[in-house]
Amino acid sequence: MAAASVTPSATASAQGARDHARAQDGTTSDTMPVVPARSWPTPPAGVDADDLVWAETVAGGNYTHRVLARGTELRLTDPTGDACAHVLLYCADRPWERLNTADTVKVLWNAYLGQGHLLLSDQGRVLASVVRDDSGHHDALTGTSTLVRNTARYGDGAPQSASPAGRELLKLAALKNGLGPRDLAPSVSFFQGVRITADGATEFTGSAGAGASVTLRAEQALTVLIANVPHPLDPRPAYVCGPLEALAYRARPTAPGDPLWDATPEGRRAFLNTAEHLTARGIA
Template identity: 65%
Template sequence: MTASSTSTTAGAREHARAQEGAAAGTVRTRPVVPASAWPTPPDGVSPEDLVHAETVAGGGYTHLAVARGTHVRLTDLDGDACAHVLAFHAEQPWERLNVADTVKVQWQVYLTTGHLLLSDQGRALASVVADTSGHHDTLFGTTTRARNEARYGDGAAHGPSPAGRELFALAGAKHDLTRRDLPPSISFFQGVRVDDDGAPQHRGSAGAGAAVTLVAELPLILLVANTAHPLDPRERFTCTPLEVLAWRGDPTAPSDPRWDATPEGRRALDRTAAHVAARTARPTAGATR
């Protein structure tokens, strides 16, 4: 596209409209509206229940606000995505993901199916209900601009190797969150293990098609930055597209085996249920629905 082709309103319009048809991986995001038009809904999910659907290119980000009970599935489409995730209570965003408590309360640094994402109030923000990857990291957070500039030569949000903190800042701003509101994050699809000497070992990806599904136990704001892991040993910035789908569902209930799977998880879910009950108005006597 030459400079002259966008020097007029008509030219700029045609250039902008052409971006809609660009292939995933060459643009930052490629949303489909409505979500029900997504060509590959999850098995067993009605297209009408989809509330969010997009492909986030490598080096891109997304943000979404979802109701309690919403299922959110992240899929590493080509095998080199890295989904850095932050979660906030949508109704009181000062309550947010606490990675340290998520790890220590559950006695587990390697999250997978059955584990919870805990807030700084001891409540369950989300549950991991499906995981075909097993390659995740709760220890090393996301990348910084200084780190990416030193490693790749650029760390700006709109540069060729954007840092996760810069992408989170853009995503958070859409929900009136500032940099000081951004805690350490969890990342999915690029595995890290700590060896017997305490040294981190980057395990890379589980491969194309690996997916993780979360259930929102509270109304949530989710920020997702799809960018290279800070321990990725490759000299060149490498990150491939991430699919993000969300659909209507139900939160974990006391009848679900997950509720009593561990005493720590039960306490967190109990706190969550009590919080929801306290904020739910009792129907007025005689009111009609």
């Protein structure tokens, strides 16, 4: 019997690979940032397309990261109701000042993230504020999934597997910003909620449904790391996670006179701490 003929791959040579790559020019991808961001087809209401600085759809089981200027607003949207954005925040030029979830819930006397909540560092300063929220299903208590737990539950938790763990993906995002595993503090998560019952147990409340969004305002220049993976308490036996939409655009930081600045005594103090720090550095 004659041997079957084999058709050489179009990308088997350097020239073929180059031609294939160039053929993709001008096309879009559901797994890569839109560049330039202003070409995103549907900017948020009231936002000029030219003010967009980041536009990306993050697939379920994937991650992303970005450095954002002070005053930038970041709108995260859950198009299908199955996204879960596990978020870490760091001061862009001082990564040792980072999101502290314990202080975020303790100082503000509120364990449930929502509009008006401030995301604090352990220095008593505001990293970001939640300026809009139509989900209400978030979590500042549980953290993200781990390699050990995902391996026990799904059979694997490695970044390249079909069920990557959030911490493993956040490690990759961290490395791309000069950070290591020791820099990964507990994260907050958006779009899959948790409540504490009367007996102190955690109760998973799930999603608010498709189309919910939450908008964060960067009160300092921030490095943002995001892993989009199932919540650790999601009871579904399968690894289920939908896409996450991330849109960032130029805006202004919270200032005296803004209702958010004076919403609570603790919040006002945190904003004053932030303003004093930035003023001393010649930033504000």
